[in-house]
Amino acid sequence: MLKIKDLHVNVAGKEILKGLDLEINAGETHAIMGLNGAGKSTLANTIAGRDDYEVTKGTIEFMGQDMMEMEPHERVAAGLFLGFQYPVEIPGVSNLNFLRTALNSVRKLNGEDDMSAAEFMKLVREKATHLNMDPDMLKRFVNVGFSGGEKKRNEMVQMAVLNPKLAVLDETDSGLDIDALKTVAEGINVQRREDTAVLLITHYQRLLSYVQPDKVHVMIDGKIVKSGGKELALELEEKGYADVA
Amino acid sequence: MDDAVIQSYEKQAEALEGSVAGMDDLRAKAIKDFAAQGFPHVKAEDWRYSDLKTLRTKAFSPANHAGETPDIPKAFTDCAARFVFVNGRFSESRSDMGDLWQAASVRPLANHFMANPDRAAELVRGRDGVGMLNTALAKDGMVIAVPAGVEIDDPVEIIHIMTGADDCAAHSRHIVELGEGASVHIIERFIGDDSSYWTNSMLQARVTESAKLYHTRLQEEGANAIHTSKAYVNVGAGGQYHACNLSLGAKVGRFEAYVRLLSDESNATIDGVALAGTGQSHDTLTHISHTMPHTTSDQIFRTVADSRGKTSFQGKVTVDKDAQKVEADQSFKALVFDRTAEANAKPELEIFADDVKCSHGATVGDLDAKAIFYLTSRGIDPVTARQMLVEAFAAAALERIEIEPLRDALMARVGDWMAERKAKPIPENKSRVE
Numbered sequence A: 001m002l003k004i005k006d007l008h009v010n011v012a013g014k015e016i017l018k019g020l021d022l023e024i025n026a027g028e029t030h031a032i033m034g035l036n037g038a039g040k041s042t043l044a045n046t047i048a049g050r051d052d053y054e055v056t057k058g059t060i061e062f063m064g065q066d067m068m069e070m071e072p073h074e075r076v077a078a079g080l081f082l083g084f085q086y087p088v089e090i091p092g093v094s095n096l097n098f099l100r101t102a103l104n105s106v107r108k109l110n111g112e113d114d115m116s117a118a119e120f121m122k123l124v125r126e127k128a129t130h131l132n133m134d135p136d137m138l139k140r141f142v143n144v145g146f147s148g149g150e151k152k153r154n155e156m157v158q159m160a161v162l163n164p165k166l167a168v169l170d171e172t173d174s175g176l177d178i179d180a181l182k183t184v185a186e187g188i189n190v191q192r193r194e195d196t197a198v199l200l201i202t203h204y205q206r207l208l209s210y211v212q213p214d215k216v217h218v219m220i221d222g223k224i225v226k227s228g229g230k231e232l233a234l235e236l237e238e239k240g241y242a243d244v245a
Numbered sequence B: 001m002d003d004a005v006i007q008s009y010e011k012q013a014e015a016l017e018g019s020v021a022g023m024d025d026l027r028a029k030a031i032k033d034f035a036a037q038g039f040p041h042v043k044a045e046d047w048r049y050s051d052l053k054t055l056r057t058k059a060f061s062p063a064n065h066a067g068e069t070p071d072i073p074k075a076f077t078d079c080a081a082r083f084v085f086v087n088g089r090f091s092e093s094r095s096d097m098g099d100l101w102q103a104a105s106v107r108p109l110a111n112h113f114m115a116n117p118d119r120a121a122e123l124v125r126g127r128d129g130v131g132m133l134n135t136a137l138a139k140d141g142m143v144i145a146v147p148a149g150v151e152i153d154d155p156v157e158i159i160h161i162m163t164g165a166d167d168c169a170a171h172s173r174h175i176v177e178l179g180e181g182a183s184v185h186i187i188e189r190f191i192g193d194d195s196s197y198w199t200n201s202m203l204q205a206r207v208t209e210s211a212k213l214y215h216t217r218l219q220e221e222g223a224n225a226i227h228t229s230k231a232y233v234n235v236g237a238g239g240q241y242h243a244c245n246l247s248l249g250a251k252v253g254r255f256e257a258y259v260r261l262l263s264d265e266s267n268a269t270i271d272g273v274a275l276a277g278t279g280q281s282h283d284t285l286t287h288i289s290h291t292m293p294h295t296t297s298d299q300i301f302r303t304v305a306d307s308r309g310k311t312s313f314q315g316k317v318t319v320d321k322d323a324q325k326v327e328a329d330q331s332f333k334a335l336v337f338d339r340t341a342e343a344n345a346k347p348e349l350e351i352f353a354d355d356v357k358c359s360h361g362a363t364v365g366d367l368d369a370k371a372i373f374y375l376t377s378r379g380i381d382p383v384t385a386r387q388m389l390v391e392a393f394a395a396a397a398l399e400r401i402e403i404e405p406l407r408d409a410l411m412a413r414v415g416d417w418m419a420e421r422k423a424k425p426i427p428e429n430k431s432r433v434e
């Protein structure tokens, strides 16, 4: 589903990703772990197509298509979802308007008709309830005045509504209390199917006991230095990055 | 200024002698004052952002009645009356008198002073050449007087249409008088074709004790038009002037609001949005005088300038010496889409009382790149993303319009305007905030 080869990325003129390889197949859940500053968010944002992240070398292939040729919104239509480490506040735009515009944009790019207002409301209410989000928050401006946990939950509602093929979730577990963590983990697990894949980015082992990954990768200084099964996460927790890598 | 231009306007004023009962003396004085000072120059402090050189170099003739009947735009909502002015002339056949006349006194300017000619002296004369010329050349307008205690539920539309009016001008003067506790919502619309005309309009209003005047303006003049308009409003105790202006049209557009808060608890709420496309200039000047204690004012302006577009806002607030406990807020935010777009802000506070709360803020910038990425990362294309952000930005200055279909219509204008733009994020600009 996702094939990254020898990826080099510059941010503000400085090389952050320095030859990264990663391959994720349908049906798999991978986790990337690494200390702050390793380049995890840079990888996530590059996959999503942020234009100030300059790919200087390497390739990203998604669902058989060259991602470098696609604009961010086209990547979403092809089935990509990025859960932001720091979701953005958008004053003046309601969550509902945002979600509806997003969903219908994706449908349009895929040659489908708009979803009716009634059908949409039903879908969003169902997903919000599932993720323990107060339906009143849907009427509020996107992320404005939301707590850290509420923002992350809002990301999960967006993911559930858009129902992506590949979800890249950047530190979705940070800032959550244990109940919220369980809710979010359940939301992620629902998203795991034969035809989908999940890439979890985290620097704690915590989330991984609720969402068990098939593979764990250790990232240091812009490269994946070690890959293994889910036991690698526990090993990292015990011994620290320096010893494992 | 060109003498030929002045002479032409003198002739026009002369020709209007006797056209509006009671106005002859005022006209004569106004044209004399105009001849003495001409049109304001960009060097004049209040006019630094609007260049009237076209007006200084050629005289605009009185506009004739249009040959063909222009389309009258559909109303935004049910109206108590719709008054249509074509090329500056009141067109009774195109107007819809509705049932306003049952509740209020309504008459054209030309008849207004017939019964009481000395009231002509109450007309605002204008303190610059543009205003003086309006006084000297105004022949038509609507005079609406709402008696004490009467609240007109549905809005009253005044529609100004210009058509086939190359080098022609329309000087209209509207008068609104609200008795104690009365209220009315006036919607003014300005539309026109591509001819190179000049709209010079003035509305003067007296809002007495506990009365409310709502004034929503939609300036959608043709692409080659010059638009200058002024509102002069006096507000009595507990009264309110609540205005919102949306400027989209004309090559050079300017709206001025002069509001005097004359007694306790009177309030002025003036909001506005201006959208300047390539080559357009929108200028707004407000002057709110707090002459008495416990008066309040609140202004929210949002402007957007595309490449080589320009928006300007001058917001003057004066608080007289004994006007304690005054509250005055002013917020101006501008978006500029590239470095050739321009936004100017000049807040001016002149405060002579010591116990007041006055605030003002001004910012200029491009759309937030992070917000654009967030929206596009959810599948929304960049053009739509920018449109959503601009709509949200402008909404802050439109959301106080209480009539929902009217507010929605103005919001839709913002969306449509953005839909015509192209996405081009270049953050530099040559704007300044003083």
Ligand SMILES: Nc1ncnc2c1ncn2[C@@H]1O[C@H](COP(=O)(O)OP(=O)(O)O)[C@@H](O)[C@H]1O
Pocket: A011, A012, A016, A034, A035, A036, A037, A038, A039, A040, A041, A042, A043
């Ligand atoms: N927009 C940016 N401008 C400049 N430097 C950046 C930017 N984004 C990330 N960096 C730098 O890139 C490196 C990797 O950051 P990041 O990808 O956020 O790491 P992680 O997510 O693993 O903590 C850090 O040194 C960070 O300072």
Ligand SMILES: [Mg+2]
Pocket: A040, A041, A042, A085, A170, A171
């Ligand atoms: Mg990060």
